[in-house]
Amino acid sequence: MQKENYQNIEVLREGGLKCDNSKCDYINEKVDFNNYENWVDKPCPKCGENLLTEEDFLRATALRETIKIINSIPPEELESFSKKLPAESLEDFKQLGFFKDAEGIDDINENTESIKIALSTHNEVKAVKVEDCSDDKQEE
């Protein structure tokens, strides 16, 4: 049975590989997520470092599955869930390791309805950048 896809989380761009060596700037935007498997343990063409470790690959796959699950929840249900969260818990969210070091996380407040998150799946799944994209904010 095909699961519903409510786009609670919209994946704007997926795939692409970036070398994790901080001294190397190799990026291959053309790698499709579905081809990641073929890139596991392949050396970077520029510096020879491992481009995608098995763990990084598994993390990326797990993340994709999580997104699928969240997108199978009707938006009304998600909304009732978020209304149960007290305002203070927003601060707790910001302290989570997942968000803690993300650029822009301090701009997220209780009026934020929707956010854009850039994720990294290297070593751990982490938000690297957070952007408030609530409708009312866009109209300003």
Ligand SMILES: [Zn+2]
């Ligand atoms: Zn490299």
